[in-house]
Amino acid sequence: MGDFDRPVPKLPIPGKRNILITSALPYVNNVPHLGNIIGCVLSADVFARYCRLRGYNAIYICGTDEYGTATETKAMEENSTPRQICDKYHAIHREVYKWFNISFDEFGRTSSPQQTEVCQAIFKTLLDNNWLSENTMKQLYCDTCEKFLADRLVEGNCPTEGCNYDSARGDQCENCGKLLNPTELINPRCKQCKNTPRIRDTNHLFLELPLLKDKLVSYIESMSVAGSWSQNAIQTTNAWLKEGLKQRCITRDLKWGVPVPLDEFKDKVFYVWFDAPIGYVSITSCYTRDWEKWWKNPDNVELYQFMGKDNVPFHTVMFPSTLIGTGENWTMMKTISVTEYLNYEAGKFSKSKGVGVFGNDAKDTNIPVEVWRYYLLTNRPEVSDTLFTWSDLQTKLNNELLNNLGNFINRVLSFLAKPTGLGYGSVIPDAPGADSHPLTKKLGEEVGKYVEQYLEAMEKVKLKQGLKTAMSISSEGNAYLQESQFWKLYKEDQPSCSIVIKTSLGLVYLLACLLEPFMPSFSVEVFKQLNLPLEQASLCDEKGDMDRAKRPWDILPAGHKIGTPEPLFKDLKDEEVEDYRRRFAGSQADRLEREEAEKAAKLAEQLKKKASVGGRKQQAKKPASEAKSKGSVEPEISITRLDIRVGLIKKVQKHPDADSLYVEEIDLGEGDCRTVVSGLVKYIPLEEMQDRKVCVLCNLKPASMRGIKSQAMVLAASNSDHTKVELVDPPPSAVVGERVTFQGFEGEPDDVLNPKKKVWETLQVDLKTNSDLVACYKDIPLTTSAGVCKVASISCGSIK
Numbered sequence: 098m099g100d101f102d103r104p105v106p107k108l109p110i111p112g113k114r115n116i117l118i119t120s121a122l123p124y125v126n127n128v129p130h131l132g133n134i135i136g137c138v139l140s141a142d143v144f145a146r147y148c149r150l151r152g153y154n155a156i157y158i159c160g161t162d163e164y165g166t167a168t169e170t171k172a173m174e175e176n177s178t179p180r181q182i183c184d185k186y187h188a189i190h191r192e193v194y195k196w197f198n199i200s201f202d203e204f205g206r207t208s209s210p211q212q213t214e215v216c217q218a219i220f221k222t223l224l225d226n227n228w229l230s231e232n233t234m235k236q237l238y239c240d241t242c243e244k245f246l247a248d249r250l251v252e253g254n255c256p257t258e259g260c261n262y263d264s265a266r267g268d269q270c271e272n273c274g275k276l277l278n279p280t281e282l283i284n285p286r287c288k289q290c291k292n293t294p295r296i297r298d299t300n301h302l303f304l305e306l307p308l309l310k311d312k313l314v315s316y317i318e319s320m321s322v323a324g325s326w327s328q329n330a331i332q333t334t335n336a337w338l339k340e341g342l343k344q345r346c347i348t349r350d351l352k353w354g355v356p357v358p359l360d361e362f363k364d365k366v367f368y369v370w371f372d373a374p375i376g377y378v379s380i381t382s383c384y385t386r387d388w389e390k391w392w393k394n395p396d397n398v399e400l401y402q403f404m405g406k407d408n409v410p411f412h413t414v415m416f417p418s419t420l421i422g423t424g425e426n427w428t429m430m431k432t433i434s435v436t437e438y439l440n441y442e443a444g445k446f447s448k449s450k451g452v453g454v455f456g457n458d459a460k461d462t463n464i465p466v467e468v469w470r471y472y473l474l475t476n477r478p479e480v481s482d483t484l485f486t487w488s489d490l491q492t493k494l495n496n497e498l499l500n501n502l503g504n505f506i507n508r509v510l511s512f513l514a515k516p517t518g519l520g521y522g523s524v525i526p527d528a529p530g531a532d533s534h535p536l537t538k539k540l541g542e543e544v545g546k547y548v549e550q551y552l553e554a555m556e557k558v559k560l561k562q563g564l565k566t567a568m569s570i571s572s573e574g575n576a577y578l579q580e581s582q583f584w585k586l587y588k589e590d591q592p593s594c595s596i597v598i599k600t601s602l603g604l605v606y607l608l609a610c611l612l613e614p615f616m617p618s619f620s621v622e623v624f625k626q627l628n629l630p631l632e633q634a635s636l637c638d639e640k641g642d643m644d645r646a647k648r649p650w651d652i653l654p655a656g657h658k659i660g661t662p663e664p665l666f667k668d669l670k671d672e673e674v675e676d677y678r679r680r681f682a683g684s685q686a687d688r689l690e691r692e693e694a695e696k697a698a699k700l701a702e703q704l705k706k707k708a709s710v711g712g713r714k715q716q717a718k719k720p721a722s723e724a725k726s727k728g729s730v731e732p733e734i735s736i737t738r739l740d741i742r743v744g745l746i747k748k749v750q751k752h753p754d755a756d757s758l759y760v761e762e763i764d765l766g767e768g769d770c771r772t773v774v775s776g777l778v779k780y781i782p783l784e785e786m787q788d789r790k791v792c793v794l795c796n797l798k799p800a801s802m803r804g805i806k807s808q809a810m811v812l813a814a815s816n817s818d819h820t821k822v823e824l825v826d827p828p829p830s831a832v833v834g835e836r837v838t839f840q841g842f843e844g845e846p847d848d849v850l851n852p853k854k855k856v857w858e859t860l861q862v863d864l865k866t867n868s869d870l871v872a873c874y875k876d877i878p879l880t881t882s883a884g885v886c887k888v889a890s891i892s893c894g895s896i897k
Contacts, residue, residue: 125182164372211383
């Protein structure tokens, strides 16, 4: 089916298994990264596709979560309106998911009129049922902006002892990870105008979770067993219950959100945790006017919900409490599937910091979508965090998809397609006696067991196990071909060869069905090569598909002519992996700067070549004496004359004869380490120097410092009164020994800077940090292959 087509809406069918599937609504303030995609959207898609193959009556509902502080903040950053931000990123999300073959039945948005209607209706019912209360809160208010400040619109110093990070947000400190309230911040400031806000009273509405606890606990105890909730979901939910349920505020002092339909709260909107889960209902109402047949039909509809672990309490405590409080007959969540975090190379995926591979990045590679889906699903973090690495993706593509699955299918189809005398002329042979052929009968028994294991795993939403089991059938097929030695049988025992080929073709068809939820575009291609309509793909008990799976020789009819076999996968080479690793190192901002630097470098090279050609022409016209005298002219003092490289401090200790000096051994990619003496003792603790990447000026003339010769200089920034000094840090993934470059400047460094010419002294005055903490020369960032170099907190500081 078309992923974003709009067929006639499906409604629950009496007597059939009706399954309502949702995935956590992705927030609309950025492009989704691979961790977001596997965490909910892709996982739910696999289950939805599986349900359709099984003949269940299933719909998959999702959309973008668009209200709240983060949208307002993003709008300020992009000098836009919240509506424009939502329109922009909703379209980006839709495009990314379309490329990933996500088969939503409805992909909507929470900023719709339907959301307002459904959310306000639920609110009014809770109010009528006396589950809401009004309380006064103390909140930061900005007199300049004339508004209360939401958590993320406040910054200040972190109050946590030993942290004191000066850009902590009102909800959390990104430096130490501590959850905060805005009023806890030291020296708070409005993120918009930078002025100091004051604490002021404001009235809000609260959901009385403590009064709903008994009904909630009863639901959790019964449904967590009936729905086989994942262990991480149960643990998180029990932790909330054990801590004790508290009143939860459901309103906010914002403009962008669902308005509270009460006169005394007309300037407030609903808190995003309250209104976002209601988005599942409102988006379903956009899908069909008969949405209540899905959402108020618990006897005939099973609700499956997919999400990352940080969303669990909102789906097991908050949203159920909201629905229970209405007293209406809602379809409550039966099964919750929760993922841990997918990490990226050496760190974490981060939307806010732009770290990792994002959906649009994947689209811009030469790696097909089915490979991305396969890799993410084999790496699905079901029990603990997992790690994305480019080398692992390469291994799984080359070994599992190409050498196992692709090899099996291509061997079978290619042999069948050979002309008569060498093969079967693309026509499937008859295979009488297959059920009594020992090797084939044994294969059928093994495949039957694998299919049962596959169904058991998928019914329990153990998607990774289901995929692994399906791939085991491919391994069995390869072993079957090898053991049968079909190429010999064709010459020596054609009836047996026909049994092997017809059986193997049945496995090809079966694999295309079993793997369709995981790699739909792969299955489309296999069905094309089998010359069969994709609509024929099925795993229905009613059609006898599962019984036939145990007799693969009976799956496809004799006499059917297949299409043209083609390789299904292409290997990923080492140089491609290194290129992708380099391209996607650092943050999105780093990559953009790096791309701009590369463009500038190419342009400079082109200009240099033009100038060189022009210079040679001019030089040919000059007298020999003039040309000779030119060699004695001192080169222009340019930043390219400095040899600044990325170094790694391998060893550091205090200078034996100077309390203020460190002696470091620094790896600069030269084989042997260089000894460097730095006056940083009173600014940077010894333990922070060890094993740290630094920027090093390598072509200063060596100088003796209290008896130890320093062979280079570590770059550091200081504030205006020199009371604070910080190292200039290259990106963590920068390559040790690589040269730091400056966009638009080309040239080789001096071997050794001549102290008499004052090259360093002349250039140093223009080396500073900017307001974004980026180290610059005349506003041009110090750039590595992994991004720009920065300092921790000193803005507009001097680098030396």
